[in-house]
């Protein structure tokens with residue numbers, strides 16, 4: 001296998017990381033078998049009445065990787081390239097990451113194969129509601145709790161939560177997280193993935209005695225996770241020298257201001273078509289346009305990957321000149337590229353730790369909903385910081401002690417927790 005993988009190889013590639021962990025921490029027998037496969041995989045067809053009266057049917061999936069530590073948890077992706085293989089892989093990563101940061105959840109993920117940019121707002125709402133009707137039998141606060149992912153957001157979660165309430169004939173806010181605060185969403189959830197990634201970067205930088213103001217960062221992607229990371233990192237003093245979207249990238253030696261970029265993005269402006277600096281707006285006064293993937297090869301201190309999986313692969317890994325990689329997206333570096341970076345001594349702060357801010361605050365939303373509470377945003381952010389600090393330090397120390405990469409240390413930490421729970425449930429269980 002070489003170069004950028006299609007989804008056909010994605011799950012095998014993701015799972016290949018498991019075998020090393022099984023051997024290293026001595027996972028045997030039942031636990032090993034159970035962790036190799038998802039526990040439930042549902043394929044659905046979602047019929048949607050379009051505004052012109054025609055009917056379109058969109059394929060979708062919801063996969064539960066395991067429910068060993070708790071109910072399945074993970075986002076829903078709307079994307080034209082979504083496949084069952086991709087959703088399965090993403091659910092596997094959810095299972096690992098929830099265990100890595102000690103959340104009482106298994107892994108879940110959902111997807112609908114659709115280009116949401118081609119739908120009107122009402123068509124999108126009908127699709128969101130139709131998807132919930134299709135998967136409602138396997139959802140619920142103790143079974144499977146969806147949340148936002150690529151091309152879905154709080155508005156979409158609000159429609160989904162409303163649909164689930166209708167089906168349940170009552171209010172079940174803990175069945176979906178990432179909702180708008182007015183519908184029981186947690187304050188701080190929208191920015192949580194970016195905020196969490198910044199905490200992990202900060203904790204690592206402090207260990208390396210690296211100051212934010214001496215650190216340049218290039219960010220692939222400019223969606224929810226990337227923007228909040230960029231905004232908070234800029235506030236903290238990091239120099240954001242480049243960002244990209246699916247059509248192109250921009251670069252500034254001086255550093256970009258993320259807010260005027262986002263303001264123009266919300267008006268559907270592509271990075272290449274924006275106003276960079278005039279009397280009313282200034283992103284930076286030395287902006288250069290780059291080809292989209294040139295960003296991946298810039299000489300920067302940190303390359304933050306916040307778009308999709310498989311972005312750094314066998315064919316481009318040798319052109320990566322960054323001194324460290326921060327995985328905000330799920331699975332942006334293939335396992336072969338990862339090995340090459342490890343050999344070259346380029347540290348990778350792995351997805352299963354670096355992007356857990358989102359699911360951690362989703363967990364806080366679920367706890368608030370179950371207890372009928374509303375926490376102040378500072379409280380949510382403080383708890384997020386505290387959990388990430390504790391779990392990150394365990395991983396950094398383990399990596400140092402066992403002389404392994406941060407990814408291997410994180411996987412060992414997560415899989416150990418799941419394997420212990422499997423063992424403690426006894427030998428005669430035939431279901432989860």
Ligand SMILES: NC(=O)C1=CN([C@@H]2O[C@H](COP(=O)(O)OP(=O)(O)OC[C@H]3O[C@@H](n4cnc5c(N)ncnc54)[C@H](O)[C@@H]3O)[C@@H](O)[C@H]2O)C=CC1
Nearest residue numbers: 149150151193221222223224225245246307329330355358
């Ligand atoms: N939203 C969340 O809470 C969480 C998201 N993630 C992961 O973070 C990643 C991004 O998710 P979101 O920000 O939510 O999605 P989003 O839909 O808000 O943004 C995705 C961004 O990626 C850009 N993009 C797509 N292909 C690209 C390419 N080849 N080069 C450069 N940019 C490209 C798009 O233009 C868009 O700006 C995904 O891997 C997602 O699974 C992980 C944890 C939680």
Ligand SMILES: O=C(O)CCC(=O)C(=O)O
Nearest residue numbers: 074075147149358359362
């Ligand atoms: O907030 C959540 O439950 C899950 C977010 C997600 O999909 C992810 O971490 O990849």
